[in-house]
Structures are given as C-alpha cells and as structure tokens.
Amino acid sequence: MPEMPEIETLARKLRSVLIGKRVAGVRLSGLPLRRPIDDQFPAKLRGRTIRQILRRGKYLVLKLEPQAFWIIHLGMSGKILYHAAAGECANHTHAVFHFSDSTRLEYRDFRRFGLLAAYEVRRINEIPEINSLGIDPLSPMFCRKWLFPLLQKSRQDVKSFLLDQHKIAGLGNIYACEVLFLARIKPTRRCYTLTPLETVRLVHAIRDVLRLAIRHRGTSFSDFMDSDGNPGENQNNLRVFQREGKNCVRCRAPIQRMKQGNRSSFFCSHCQR
DNA sequence: GCATTACCCTGAAAGC
DNA sequence: TGCTTTCAGGGTAATG
Numbered sequence: 001m002p003e004m005p006e007i008e009t010l011a012r013k014l015r016s017v018l019i020g021k022r023v024a025g026v027r028l029s030g031l032p033l034r035r036p037i038d039d040q041f042p043a044k045l046r047g048r049t050i051r052q053i054l055r056r057g058k059y060l061v062l063k064l065e066p067q068a069f070w071i072i073h074l075g076m077s078g079k080i081l082y083h084a085a086a087g088e089c090a091n092h093t094h095a096v097f098h099f100s101d102s103t104r105l106e107y108r109d110f111r112r113f114g115l116l117a118a119y120e121v122r123r124i125n126e127i128p129e130i131n132s133l134g135i136d137p138l139s140p141m142f143c144r145k146w147l148f149p150l151l152q153k154s155r156q157d158v159k160s161f162l163l164d165q166h167k168i169a170g171l172g173n174i175y176a177c178e179v180l181f182l183a184r185i186k187p188t189r190r191c192y193t194l195t196p197l198e199t200v201r202l203v204h205a206i207r208d209v210l211r212l213a214i215r216h217r218g219t220s221f222s223d224f225m226d227s228d229g230n231p232g233e234n235q236n237n238l239r240v241f242q243r244e245g246k247n248c249v250r251c252r253a254p255i256q257r258m259k260q261g262n263r264s265s266f267f268c269s270h271c272q273r
Numbered sequence: 274g275c276a277t278t279a280c281c282c283t284g285a286a287a288g289c
Numbered sequence: 290t291g292c293t294t295t296c297a298g299g300g301t302a303a304t305g
Binding site for chain 1: 275276277278279280281282283284
Binding site: 001002003034035058073074075076077111113114115163165172173262263264 | 296297298299300301
C-alpha cells in the first residue's frame with residue numbers, strides 16, 4: 001500500500017537511474033487501470049527525455065523534455081521495477097517503458113487501482129490530479145497556524161480528514177493510524193473539537209511518522225518494494241497498525257480495531273482521547 | 274458545499 | 290481437499 005514515504009523512496013531510487021534517459025517505446029497490456037490509459041499516452045512519452053523526478057503527495061511526477069509531464073500513481077498494489085538487462089515480464093505487468101539505452105521500467109499492478117498519464121503542459125499545476133492536491137506535510141507551510149483553522153471548519157472525523165488528499169497530500173491508512181496514536185488523538189474525534197495543543201501534537205506527529213518511514217525506506221507488508229525489488233523496513237516501527245489485540249507500547253492496554261468509512265482504524269482507547 | 278457510502282479490483286485468508 | 294466468501298484499501302462518483 002504505497003503512501004508518501006514509499007513514493008519518496010521510489011523517487012529517490014529512480015532519480016539515480018532514470019535522469020537523462022530517452023523513452024524509445026511504451027508497451028501496454030490494454031487493460032484499464034483506475035481509468036483507461038489514454039490512447040495518446042505512448043506517443044506523448046516517445047522521444048522525450050526524463051529531466052527531473054518529483055513527488056507530489058502519492059504521485060510520482062517525471063518532468064520531460066520537450067515540455068511534458070508523466071505522472072504515475074501506484075494505487076494500492078502498483079509496483080515500479082527498473083531493469084538494466086533484458087528479461088521476461090511478470091504477471092500483471094500493465095506497462096513497459098523502453099529507453100534508448102536498452103534499459104526498461106515495468107509497471108505492475110494486480111489490483112489495477114493505479115494511474116498512468118502524460119500531459120503536454122508547461123507547469124506542474126496544470127495537471128488536474130496534481131493541482132487538486134492539498135498541502136505537502138513536509139513543506140514549511142504545514143504548521144499549526146495552517147492546520148488549526150481548517151480543523152475548526154470541519155465536522156469530519158479526524159481520521160477521514162487525514163486521508164483526504166485534497167487537504168493533506170500523502171497520508172494513507174497505515175500512517176494516519178500511526179500519526180493519531182503518536183498524537184494521542186482518537187480516530188473518531190470530530191476535527192472542530194481538537195484544541196490548539198492537540199493540533200500542535202498532530203502536526204509534529206505527522207512530520208515525525210513520515211520522516212521516520214522515509215528514513216527506513218517505507219513500509220512493506222506484502223506489496224511495497226522499491227525499483228530494485230527491495231522491501232522497506234518501516235513495518236518494524238509501526239505501533240498500532242495491524243496490531244489488534246496486542247499490548248499498547250505506552251500503556252499495555254490492548255490495541256483495538258474499528259471500521260471507519262470502509263477502512264480499518266487501529267488505536268489504543270486508553271492513550272487516545 | 275460538505276459528509277458519507279458504494280464501487281472498482283484481485284490475491285490471500287478464513288470458513289465450510 | 291477444494292470450493293466459496295470475505296477482506297484489504299486509494300481515489301472518486303453518486304448519494305444524502
């Protein structure tokens with residue numbers, strides 16, 4: 001389940017191998033992902049060179065020359081694999097990007113919730129998927145002063161708020177659970193009930209959880225691996241996610257699990273208020 | 274305008 | 290053993 005730390009890990013890996021490469025050809029499986037891949041997608045990439053690799057929320061954004069952007073979203077089960085040598089494609093490979101130096105990039109996604117698209121625009125904000133994203137939680141703009149008024153306006157529960165990519169871009173279910181545990185806030189709390197002090201704890205928890213995960217190259221259960229096929233190590237740092245029934249690391253009370261908007265929330269009812 | 278729900282998808286695990 | 294059902298969740302369209 002790739003979230004922001006996993007995409008950041010992938011972006012860092014890909015920068016070291018893809019910058020300067022020219023796309024020679026694109027082969028697609030023909031199956032739709034989250035939405036059908038645009039017929040013009042291969043033509044928009046072909047002949048262009050990768051100049052920059054960025055991350056916006058959970059999106060990988062590859063800046064191309066001549067002027068265009070290639071965006072990749074991994075959905076739930078998407079994987080990007082880089083190959084320097086020829087070889088067979090694995091099952092559920094939906095796109096293979098061949099470069100002019102005979103290396104290639106594979107996009108695999110067995111659930112097909114991901115997204116591949118290209119836009120011939122001048123600025124990154126002209127990409128609709130990117131333009132609608134909320135603030136990056138690791139940007140200097142993200143602070144209590146920014147967050148508190150937004151929380152006060154919202155009647156949503158705080159867990160749903162954290163998962164809304166149009167507000168804060170990058171958190172998914174795993175890290176939202178971990179953030180709320182660290183901030184000692186119950187996932188069901190309505191946003192407008194959070195105090196300024198709790199908002200400060202929330203801001204710090206978001207930054208701390210994400211930075212820790214990035215340092216450990218993301219969280220791997222069964223899905224995530226980087227472009228070399230290596231899993232991350234942050235699963236060893238998780239304190240509540242998928243720990244139902246186990247003891248809370250702070251107070252020893254059993255971790256509980258509940259359904260919130262079709263997603264599982266893991267929390268400690270003793271520590272989190 | 275905002276919040277909530279249903280849906281897409283497939284492999285793994287659980288249940289029978 | 291083998292079949293069927295349930296569950297997982299990111300993003301979004303539909304609904305309230």
